[in-house]
Amino acid sequence: MTMKKVVIIGSGIAGATVALYLEGQADVTIICKGKRQDSNSMLAQGGVAAVMPASCVQKGQELDSDQEACHVADTLSAGVFHNQIKAVEKMVHEGPQVIQDLIDRGMIFDRTADGRLDLGLEGAHTHKRILHAGGDQTGCQLTSFVHEQLAKVKWLPYSFALDFVLEGGQVHGVSYLDAANQRQTIVADEVVLASGGIGHLFQDTSNHATITGDGLAMALRAGCELSDMAFLQFHPSLLDGGEKVHPILISEAVRGAGARLVDEQDRRIMVGRSSKLDLAPRDVVSRVVNEEIQAGHQIYLDISDVANFSQQFPSIADYLRQNDLDFETSQRIPIKPGMHFLMGGVKTDFSGRTGLDHLYAVGEVAFTGVHGANRLASNSLLEGLSFAKSVAEAILSDTEMSSASHQELQVAPSTMEMFLPSRAELVKQTSDALGIVRRPETIRQFLTWLATFNYQRLDQTCTDRQQIETANLCLVAETIANAALTRTESLGAHYLLSEE
Numbered sequence: 001m002t003m004k005k006v007v008i009i010g011s012g013i014a015g016a017t018v019a020l021y022l023e024g025q026a027d028v029t030i031i032c033k034g035k036r037q038d039s040n041s042m043l044a045q046g047g048v049a050a051v052m053p054a055s056c057v058q059k060g061q062e063l064d065s066d067q068e069a070c071h072v073a074d075t076l077s078a079g080v081f082h083n084q085i086k087a088v089e090k091m092v093h094e095g096p097q098v099i100q101d102l103i104d105r106g107m108i109f110d111r112t113a114d115g116r117l118d119l120g121l122e123g124a125h126t127h128k129r130i131l132h133a134g135g136d137q138t139g140c141q142l143t144s145f146v147h148e149q150l151a152k153v154k155w156l157p158y159s160f161a162l163d164f165v166l167e168g169g170q171v172h173g174v175s176y177l178d179a180a181n182q183r184q185t186i187v188a189d190e191v192v193l194a195s196g197g198i199g200h201l202f203q204d205t206s207n208h209a210t211i212t213g214d215g216l217a218m219a220l221r222a223g224c225e226l227s228d229m230a231f232l233q234f235h236p237s238l239l240d241g242g243e244k245v246h247p248i249l250i251s252e253a254v255r256g257a258g259a260r261l262v263d264e265q266d267r268r269i270m271v272g273r274s275s276k277l278d279l280a281p282r283d284v285v286s287r288v289v290n291e292e293i294q295a296g297h298q299i300y301l302d303i304s305d306v307a308n309f310s311q312q313f314p315s316i317a318d319y320l321r322q323n324d325l326d327f328e329t330s331q332r333i334p335i336k337p338g339m340h341f342l343m344g345g346v347k348t349d350f351s352g353r354t355g356l357d358h359l360y361a362v363g364e365v366a367f368t369g370v371h372g373a374n375r376l377a378s379n380s381l382l383e384g385l386s387f388a389k390s391v392a393e394a395i396l397s398d399t400e401m402s403s404a405s406h407q408e409l410q411v412a413p414s415t416m417e418m419f420l421p422s423r424a425e426l427v428k429q430t431s432d433a434l435g436i437v438r439r440p441e442t443i444r445q446f447l448t449w450l451a452t453f454n455y456q457r458l459d460q461t462c463t464d465r466q467q468i469e470t471a472n473l474c475l476v477a478e479t480i481a482n483a484a485l486t487r488t489e490s491l492g493a494h495y496l497l498s499e500e
């Protein structure tokens, strides 16, 4: 029997895990915009949240009182109960089984001296349940481990997916720019969109440079439904090392390990703002940090109570040293908030099926409803792992093959010329209109400004990747702005200041 031809767009944890569960059972190609290592997944520091099954607990390890129900409750509470409960239950129940499977295949998570999983704590979690690897290198170690398992996958690195090939309302493949920047099409029985979020729509972001909302724009142009696009997560603590230093993330696990948010006078800024203090949900902490910075304060993470900072967070410590930013003497790290994660995305069912036949979506690009109005820390890797397995199972069980011929498909050339703002102007305008605090009037002005440009369809003759990214970002920004205007009350990460 011929194997299904599956094309996966994106090499992060979601796309790679789909490939893992298809290994040897489907003919899989992964298209990725840069190197296979270029993804947000590789940057993940804190870890993956999971209530591990009793079977994985080491002999002699006492069972913590943590249970799946507690993880579900924490996820719903952080998400302000806007989450889809069934999706949360599925992720919390099935995610640990995928993690156990990876451990059985040889994935190494950090353990205590007596062999127990060394579980960490992060904001809005009521229990220590964060598995981590290499201290703060969880994403890199986990994603690399999954990549190493993919012996049969064909890789198309430096290949930029442009649009889906559509025929009769079905997806039959993908058009893309290859490594030599030539336009190509690849035919597939099933396409899996795993292209991540939208970080570079904003001036300050924790995201990898390849994360520019391309997959969301492809889905919009193909007519897919997107949901909850008003909900963007801004992380409270990106490094604020001055203009010349890239603002890497200072993981929430640092606060979980005892760091506190203070101003230049050592005033603890979370006191009186949340009963959970520095470990309040991210939307709450980001708003407070933003407010303090707007009021003229410099905000720091005071790490004086974090034991062995350099051993616990080796990548962060190395980065600070490389950039001559003292933390060892001052015991402080300057921080600012920045765009981190998209809670909304392409609407899918629990198996990743979108509204278009033969198109699946998974990971940050997908909307499964697990995150609600604000994602709980370390639930994103868990979502990627658990839903990726379901996507692979659905692909293998859906017996209907695509009707496309496996000859080269032609994409009808569009003669539409694009007229775009500069990237710098776009991210400035977006940051002003759609940031941590939003005003309806500013959003309306932003939409009026966007309407002066032409970005709805890609010019099929354009091979300038920067331009294509900018067009994609404009389309996604318009969708977010409209979603934000429709939502007239503040909820979670969508925080509105009412008009005077």
Ligand SMILES: Cc1cc2nc3c(=O)[nH]c(=O)nc-3n(C[C@H](O)[C@H](O)[C@H](O)COP(=O)(O)OP(=O)(O)OC[C@H]3O[C@@H](n4cnc5c(N)ncnc54)[C@H](O)[C@@H]3O)c2cc1C
Pocket: 009, 010, 011, 012, 013, 014, 015, 031, 032, 033, 034, 036, 038, 039, 040, 041, 042, 043, 044, 045, 046, 047, 048, 049, 138, 139, 159, 160, 161, 162, 194, 195, 196, 197, 206, 207, 208, 210, 211, 212, 214, 215, 249, 340, 341, 362, 363, 364, 365, 377, 378, 379, 380, 381, 382, 384
């Ligand atoms: C700094 C940082 C730290 C984080 N820490 C944690 C953490 O500790 N725990 C946690 O749970 N979550 C964390 N997150 C969030 C989490 O890492 C991401 O949400 C998750 O990894 C997303 O996985 P993904 O596979 O969906 O997308 P990604 O890992 O972002 O992968 C997307 C892939 O698609 C590719 N791509 C994009 N556009 C195109 C295109 N047009 N053509 C071809 N390829 C394309 C990208 O290059 C990339 O390979 C963190 C995020 C960041 C940025």
